[in-house]
Amino acid sequence: MAKDKKLVEAITSMDVDFAQWYTDVVKKAELMDYSSVRGCMIFKPAGYALWENIQRELDRRFKETGVENVYMPMFIPESLLEVEKDHVEGFAPEVTWVTHGGMNELQERLCVRPTSETLFCDFYKNDIESYRDLPKLYNQWCSVVRWEKETRPFLRSREFLWQEGHTAHATTEEAEERTIQMLNLYADFVEEFLAIPVIRGQKTEKEKFAGAKDTYTIEALMHDGKALQSGTSHNFGDGFAKAFGIQYTDKDNQLKYVHQTSWGMTTRLIGALIMVHGDDSGLVLPPAVAPTQVMVIPVQQRKEGVMEACAALKDRLTTVCRAKLDDSDKSPGWKYSEQEMRGIPLRIELGPRDIAENHCVAVRRDTREKIVIALDEVETVLPQLLDQIQKDMFERAKAHRDSHIYDAHDYQEFCEIVNTKPGYIRGMWCGDRACEDKIKEETGATSRCMPFDDQEQISATCVCCGKPAKKLVYWGRAY
Amino acid sequence: MAKDKKLVEAITSMDVDFAQWYTDVVKKAELMDYSSVRGCMIFKPAGYALWENIQRELDRRFKETGVENVYMPMFIPESLLEVEKDHVEGFAPEVTWVTHGGMNELQERLCVRPTSETLFCDFYKNDIESYRDLPKLYNQWCSVVRWEKETRPFLRSREFLWQEGHTAHATTEEAEERTIQMLNLYADFVEEFLAIPVIRGQKTEKEKFAGAKDTYTIEALMHDGKALQSGTSHNFGDGFAKAFGIQYTDKDNQLKYVHQTSWGMTTRLIGALIMVHGDDSGLVLPPAVAPTQVMVIPVQQRKEGVMEACAALKDRLTTVCRAKLDDSDKSPGWKYSEQEMRGIPLRIELGPRDIAENHCVAVRRDTREKIVIALDEVETVLPQLLDQIQKDMFERAKAHRDSHIYDAHDYQEFCEIVNTKPGYIRGMWCGDRACEDKIKEETGATSRCMPFDDQEQISATCVCCGKPAKKLVYWGRAY
Numbered sequence: 001m002a003k004d005k006k007l008v009e010a011i012t013s014m015d016v017d018f019a020q021w022y023t024d025v026v027k028k029a030e031l032m033d034y035s036s037v038r039g040c041m042i043f044k045p046a047g048y049a050l051w052e053n054i055q056r057e058l059d060r061r062f063k064e065t066g067v068e069n070v071y072m073p074m075f076i077p078e079s080l081l082e083v084e085k086d087h088v089e090g091f092a093p094e095v096t097w098v099t100h101g102g103m104n105e106l107q108e109r110l111c112v113r114p115t116s117e118t119l120f121c122d123f124y125k126n127d128i129e130s131y132r133d134l135p136k137l138y139n140q141w142c143s144v145v146r147w148e149k150e151t152r153p154f155l156r157s158r159e160f161l162w163q164e165g166h167t168a169h170a171t172t173e174e175a176e177e178r179t180i181q182m183l184n185l186y187a188d189f190v191e192e193f194l195a196i197p198v199i200r201g202q203k204t205e206k207e208k209f210a211g212a213k214d215t216y217t218i219e220a221l222m223h224d225g226k227a228l229q230s231g232t233s234h235n236f237g238d239g240f241a242k243a244f245g246i247q248y249t250d251k252d253n254q255l256k257y258v259h260q261t262s263w264g265m266t267t268r269l270i271g272a273l274i275m276v277h278g279d280d281s282g283l284v285l286p287p288a289v290a291p292t293q294v295m296v297i298p299v300q301q302r303k304e305g306v307m308e309a310c311a312a313l314k315d316r317l318t319t320v321c322r323a324k325l326d327d328s329d330k331s332p333g334w335k336y337s338e339q340e341m342r343g344i345p346l347r348i349e350l351g352p353r354d355i356a357e358n359h360c361v362a363v364r365r366d367t368r369e370k371i372v373i374a375l376d377e378v379e380t381v382l383p384q385l386l387d388q389i390q391k392d393m394f395e396r397a398k399a400h401r402d403s404h405i406y407d408a409h410d411y412q413e414f415c416e417i418v419n420t421k422p423g424y425i426r427g428m429w430c431g432d433r434a435c436e437d438k439i440k441e442e443t444g445a446t447s448r449c450m451p452f453d454d455q456e457q458i459s460a461t462c463v464c465c466g467k468p469a470k471k472l473v474y475w476g477r478a479y
Numbered sequence: 480m481a482k483d484k485k486l487v488e489a490i491t492s493m494d495v496d497f498a499q500w501y502t503d504v505v506k507k508a509e510l511m512d513y514s515s516v517r518g519c520m521i522f523k524p525a526g527y528a529l530w531e532n533i534q535r536e537l538d539r540r541f542k543e544t545g546v547e548n549v550y551m552p553m554f555i556p557e558s559l560l561e562v563e564k565d566h567v568e569g570f571a572p573e574v575t576w577v578t579h580g581g582m583n584e585l586q587e588r589l590c591v592r593p594t595s596e597t598l599f600c601d602f603y604k605n606d607i608e609s610y611r612d613l614p615k616l617y618n619q620w621c622s623v624v625r626w627e628k629e630t631r632p633f634l635r636s637r638e639f640l641w642q643e644g645h646t647a648h649a650t651t652e653e654a655e656e657r658t659i660q661m662l663n664l665y666a667d668f669v670e671e672f673l674a675i676p677v678i679r680g681q682k683t684e685k686e687k688f689a690g691a692k693d694t695y696t697i698e699a700l701m702h703d704g705k706a707l708q709s710g711t712s713h714n715f716g717d718g719f720a721k722a723f724g725i726q727y728t729d730k731d732n733q734l735k736y737v738h739q740t741s742w743g744m745t746t747r748l749i750g751a752l753i754m755v756h757g758d759d760s761g762l763v764l765p766p767a768v769a770p771t772q773v774m775v776i777p778v779q780q781r782k783e784g785v786m787e788a789c790a791a792l793k794d795r796l797t798t799v800c801r802a803k804l805d806d807s808d809k810s811p812g813w814k815y816s817e818q819e820m821r822g823i824p825l826r827i828e829l830g831p832r833d834i835a836e837n838h839c840v841a842v843r844r845d846t847r848e849k850i851v852i853a854l855d856e857v858e859t860v861l862p863q864l865l866d867q868i869q870k871d872m873f874e875r876a877k878a879h880r881d882s883h884i885y886d887a888h889d890y891q892e893f894c895e896i897v898n899t900k901p902g903y904i905r906g907m908w909c910g911d912r913a914c915e916d917k918i919k920e921e922t923g924a925t926s927r928c929m930p931f932d933d934q935e936q937i938s939a940t941c942v943c944c945g946k947p948a949k950k951l952v953y954w955g956r957a958y
Contacts, residue, residue: 036559036601037589040552045617048548069527073519073638074553074591074622080515097579098591101626101637102572110516112553112577112591122515138524142622143553147580158580159552 011341013280018224025274026153029283029342039151039158043267046342047154049291050270051161055141057193057288058163058265061185067137067165072119074142075110080118084243087117090210094146112145117211117236117262120166121244128258130249131170135178139165154271155228155479162266168246168258172237175259176214179235182263183216186231194269195286195394196220196276197401198230199424199474201449206436209262213237219448219474221401222275225422227448227478230272233263271479276397277366283343284366286393287321287386294323294382295339299332299351309355313348313378320379321386340365345389346382366393405474409459410466418443418477425475426454427463435464439475448474490820492759497703504753505632508762508820518630518637522746525821526633528770529749530640534620536672536767537642537744540664546616546644551598553621554589559597563722566596569689573625591624596690596715596741599645600723607737609728610649614657618644633750634707634958641745647725647737651716654738658714661742662695665710673748674765674873675699675755676880677709678903678953680928685915688741692716698927698953700880701754704901706927706955709751712742750958755876756845762822763845765872766800766865773802773861774818778811778830788834792827792857799858800865819844824868825861845872884953888938889945897922897956904954905933906942914943918954927953 011024026032031047043051059069075098082088095111113119124136141163151157165182169175183200190196198218208215212234220230241247241257250256277284287293294317298310310325317323326335332349339347349361360378362371366389373381404423408414417425425445429435440446450471462469490503505511510526522530538548554577561567574590592598603615620642630636644661648654662679669675677697687694691713699709720726720736729735756763766772773796777789789804796802805814811828818826828840839857841850845868852860883902887893896904904924908914919925929950941948 033602033606035552035598036556037552037554040554042552042602043550045547045549048550051550052548068524069531070524071522071527071530071622071640073514073516073521074624075516075519075638077515094581096577096581096589098575099578100576102574110575119514123512123521127512143550145553159554161550 011280011282014223014278021278021280022271022275023153025278025282025341031270031274031283032153037158039148041153041157041159043161046291047270050273050285050289051267053289053291054193054269055163058189059141061189062139062163062165065137065181065185067139069140070138071140071142072113072116072123074113076113076116076118078109078111080122081111083118083121084211084240087211087240091115091146094148096145096147113142114144114146115262115264116140116142116144116164117166117240118244120262121240121246121260124168124246124258124260125244128168128246128248131251134168134170134248134258135174136168137165137178138167139163152271152479154274155268160267162264165261165263167261168241169260170248170250170256170258172259175237175261176235179214179216179233179261179263182261183218183231183233186233186263186265187218190218190220190230190269190272191394193286193288194273194276195288195390195397196230196272197394197398199449199451200453201451201474203232203449204429204433204436204447204473206433207447209234211236211239213239217449220272220276221404221424221476222272222479223278223400224275225404225476227424227474227476228268228272228275229448229478230269231263231265234261236260236262268479277393278343281337282341284393285343285345287345287390290343290345291322292324292342292344293321293386294346294348295335295344296323296325296348296350297332297335297339298325298327299349299354301327303352305355306350306352310350313350313360313375316379317348317382320383336363345386364389366396407458408463408475410461411464414439414463414475415443418445418475423476424448426456426458427473427475428457428459428461428469429471429473430462430465430467431470432462432465432467435462439464444477445475446478448476448478450474490759490761493702493757500757500759501750501754502632504757504761504820508822510749510753510762511632516637518627520632520636520638522640525770526749529752529764529768530746532768532770533672533748534642537668538620540668541618541642541644544616544660544664546618548619549617550619550621551592551595551602553592555592555595555597557588557590559601560590562597562600563690563719566690566719570594570625573627575624575626592621593623593625594741594743595619595621595623595643596645596719597723599741600719600725600739603647603725603737604723607647607725607727610730613647613649613727613737614653615647616644616657617646618642631750631958633753634747639746641743643743644741646740647720648739649727649729649735649737651738654716654740655714658693658695658712658740658742661740662697662710662712665712665742665744666697669697669699669709669748669751670873672765672767673752674767674869674876675709675751676873676877678928678930679932680930680953682711682928683908683912683915683926683952685912686926688713690715690718692718696928699751699755700883700903700955701751701958702757702879703754704883704955706903706953706957707747707751707754708927708957709748710742710744713740715739715741747958756872757822760816761820763872764822764824766824766869769822769824770801771803771821771823772800772865773825773827774814774823775802775804775827775829776811776814776818777804777806778828778833780806782831784834785829785831789829792829792839792854795858796827796861799862815842824865843868845875886937887942887954889940890943893918893942893954894922897924897954902955903927905935905937906952906954907936907938907940907948908950908952909941909944909946910949911941911944911946914941918943923956924954925957927955927957929953
């Protein structure tokens with residue numbers, strides 16, 4: 001039994017040191033490894049399989065709204081990056097520069113894309129001529145590079161995987177509609193597929209994307225009470241179009257600038273999955289995204305007929321879910337502990353006595369509840385059980401999130417909460433950048449968003465300066 | 480009608496200038512565009528959709544053999560690239576170097592991966608301990624960069640998309656078996672999915688991959704008689720393992736070096752599709768890989784009931800194939816010409832008279848044959864027709880390939896053939912590098928492979944030097 005506990009003992013308890021718990025889980029669940037380039041990570045099979053499932057589902061949802069995939073080069077000439085002033089200011093400090101190709105120095109430096117607005121604009125400039133060419137609804141799946149100083153697996157790495165959508169529209173209304181449509185698509189995806197509740201809202205001027213007119217965000221709350229920006233959607237208005245000269249001839253024969261959007265989601269969603277659902281035994285994956293949903297584990301596997309019965313059960317299960325059989329020669333206890341560490345939503349224990357009684361025992365990863373299931377009913381019961389787990393995990397995360405939202409009516413109260421109660425702080429804001437700066441500097445909290453669905457006026461004055469308030473803001477420390 | 484012909488007239492005839500025809504087709508079929516970085520291309524939706532279909536099918540076949548996907552960083556530290564001597568010599572002349580991250584010069588230059596052997600080795604060194612960890616069957620989908628001087632859309636670009644598989648095994652036999660398994664998987668995929676016949680064989684020492692013990696290849700013949708290397712599979716033996724120190728403890732408790740393989744396929748397959756199947760009206764896509772398999776085109780679409788009947792037909796077709804309806808306000812002739820340019824395997828014409836007679840007219844892209852189909856039989860007839868097109872396209876390409884294989888018994892005959900008959904030349908070889916070099920320098924032909932399935936001894940002496948011959952080689956000019 002000592003050996004069986006090794007895996008769990010290898011990780012720090014989340015209540016003792018959440019950051020260390022996180023680092024332990026990503027390693028012990030074999031999601032990633034560190035590479036020889038500091039800040040760049042290796043996605044191991046279990047980690048990449050999560051990204052593949054996220055990709056497949058998001059891509060399906062994108063295409064349902066008319067989005068098409070393309071691929072732009074990974075290099076941006078320095079002069080192209082510099083065309084839009086705000087954009088280059090936002091990104092230049094953290095880009096990497098290619099200076100040599102083969103044996104020769106390049107005539108112009110190329111940066112490895114930190115994001116591809118400039119490449120899409122350069123392309124749209126030539127590709128769009130008439131209103132008939134609009135809208136353009138393009139997306140690409142790729143990796144981008146931002147040379148960050150502090151990094152953390154999945155949450156912030158120097159190279160990360162993402163999708164970036166870039167659209168061009170005839171009117172400002174259409175662009176705004178698409179911006180909101182994609183934000184809602186993101187929110188639905190994260191809630192339905194990852195079982196993570198999110199708050200939808202708008203970023204302040206300070207927090208918006210470099211070059212955007214408006215940035216919208218979905219914010220999730222991690223188990224430790226810190227926020228994680230989980231997806232953003234930007235309306236560029238015609239700012240980039242004017243900088244790059246992207247014009248089209250409208251029906252009225254007038255030359256007009258296009259209106260653009262962009263929107264992105266990254267591999268940090270994997271970090272969110274870990275930090276929202278995980279526990280002291282490791283990962284806990286929602287069934288929808290789990291690469292393996294059910295692990296069949298034989299009990300007394302050397303007894304006659306056990307392995308055969310387990311294999312037959314697994315074969316039946318693969319017709320209704322993603323099931324595997326652990327037929328290795330490890331002990332059942334060790335297998336349980338591995339299944340728990342990897343976050344597989346259900347395990348099925350099947351031994352001689354179960355076979356004799358014509359049932360199996362399902363154990364939920366999220367609640368550890370044991371459920372006895374008649375063997376001839378597994379094809380109907382298991383999928384229902386997986387659905388139930390998905391729903392329960394969302395409700396549990398939502399209850400946790402909702403119980404970590406606090407109201408602050410003045411600065412003293414704000415500071416008290418921020419230091420004692422991890423979570424979101426609802427606080428009114430005057431609209432001044434100075435207050436955001438002060439709050440960030442003195443408390444470490446940032447404005448997460450001005451929520452769409454919560455417009456309550458919880459006080460008349462700014463939680464920071466006491467002047468008349470304009471907007472409700474969700475504040476919090478964030479990853 | 481003048482306008483209807485515009486699309487076709489915009490491309491050069493393949494017999495007049497094959498290279499120009501190719502360039503015209505990739506542009507007019509909207510597969511790609513040029514980017515602001517010379518030699519780096521933009522994959523437009525029609526081009527990327529081909530890659531997505533290739534990816535989906537290849538990935539499925541990989542996973543059936545136990546392969547798992549991972550993702551390695553795109554950067555390789557200079558010192559890591561230099562660990563294996565032959566490898567760095569092969570790639571150093573064409574890599575790009577990142578020298579600055581953010582505002583600072585890097586302590587060590589990083590190259591953007593031209594291929595990832597060194598990264599996988601660096602990872603395996605730590606990840607593999609025991610025979611229980613073997614085999615490792617990893618693959619990644621990514622882009623790589625090789626700073627080539629001359630580039631061409633899809634065939635040779637400075638950045639291209641590919642997959643690279645990297646495996647590690649306990650024994651040399653297992654590694655060889657996997658190398659051949661993947662080569663056969665590639666060959667079957669290209670023949671079955673892309674309808675392109677290939678010749679499987681081994682590369683000579685001169686042509687093998689930098690650092691490999693043996694390189695195997697599949698070679699395809701383009702319409703103009705030039706060869707295209709379409710996929711390669713390498714057996715590294717324990718060369719990389721010794722350079723990087725990748726050892727495992729075997730069952731006998733001895734420390735042993737692993738044996739490795741790698742294998743890759745790239746977006747140049749799209750170039751192969753174009754150059755094997757295309758004609759003077761544009762692309763011709765095999766149904767299996769075609770993003771749209773059937774385009775429904777209304778005739779006299781303003782007449783009552785026509786558009787509704789076309790939409791209903793298209794809805795029925797989408798249950799059995801990838802069908803679309805062209806309901807734009809262009810003329811039918813223009814739509815036909817677009818469907819042809821884009822290589823959509825079948826178009827369905829449906830007008831008032833067809834509706835009255837309860838049939839529709841299918842027109843094959845590959846043969847232009849018109850087939851009248853009863854409307855209540857489309858769900859059964861169309862899939863059969865698509866299968867037939869797939870088979871016919873393969874047979875046609877195979878007949879073309881087989882009629883372009885010539886035997887040369889001495890150097891004079893070789894030179895005559897190479898200058899008058901584009902295609903493969905079968906010629907015996909003594910095994911000396913000098914003969915390969917001479918043939919390449921004087922004729923432009925290279926050794927494509929030593930074929931597996933053709934061991935005929937067509938003469939006793941080397942086609943170049945006249946000394947005793949060892950091996951039959953397929954020679955040819957290549958892309």
